[in-house]
Amino acid sequence: MRTTIMAVGLSVLLVFSFTSVSGDSGTNAADRDLTEFYGECIENKISSCDGKGGMWDSRSENLRRGARLAILKASFYSTNKEKLVKEMLARGVEAKPYKVNHYLNKRFYESLSASYPPDITLSLTTTGRKHANISN
Numbered sequence: 001m002r003t004t005i006m007a008v009g010l011s012v013l014l015v016f017s018f019t020s021v022s023g024d025s026g027t028n029a030a031d032r033d034l035t036e037f038y039g040e041c042i043e044n045k046i047s048s049c050d051g052k053g054g055m056w057d058s059r060s061e062n063l064r065r066g067a068r069l070a071i072l073k074a075s076f077y078s079t080n081k082e083k084l085v086k087e088m089l090a091r092g093v094e095a096k097p098y099k100v101n102h103y104l105n106k107r108f109y110e111s112l113s114a115s116y117p118p119d120i121t122l123s124l125t126t127t128g129r130k131h132a133n134i135s136n
Contacts, residue, residue: 008076039101043079049074062084076108 052070055063059090084107091101 031089034089035085037095038088038093038100039081041097042062042084042104043099045104046074046077048075072112073108074109077104080107080111 050071053067053074056067056071058064058067084104087107088100088103091103093099
């Protein structure tokens with residue numbers, strides 16, 4: 001009985017000794033946690049896109065088109081990672097992977113449509129028979 005009480009007391013003491021007593025408010029700690037979560041989600045997205053980008057030399061036109069899009073996404077996410085994390089913190093995006101992925105995809109397609117004319121964007125994002133005529 002005495003050893004059980006000592007074990008519980010020691011574990012409680014260890015838990016409190018490892019917690020931060022630095023005077024940070026809970027908001028700062030929560031922001032740091034969210035920043036890490038958002039960063040991990042973006043890294044997972046980049047990793048996924050890099051894997052899909054490996055299909056760029058496939059014999060299938062649809063797979064090559066998907067790979068080109070994945071390469072553009074990976075480039076966008078890695079280039080704008082810090083900016084995207086700050087935006088998600090400011091907008092209060094929930095810490096749920098599907099909500100973060102939705103926001104990241106939305107921002108990617110917004111930047112894509114702002115960067116390219118509509119006919120090229122259509123060619124990059126569809127898997128149908130429409131192709132952009134870039135040789136004007």
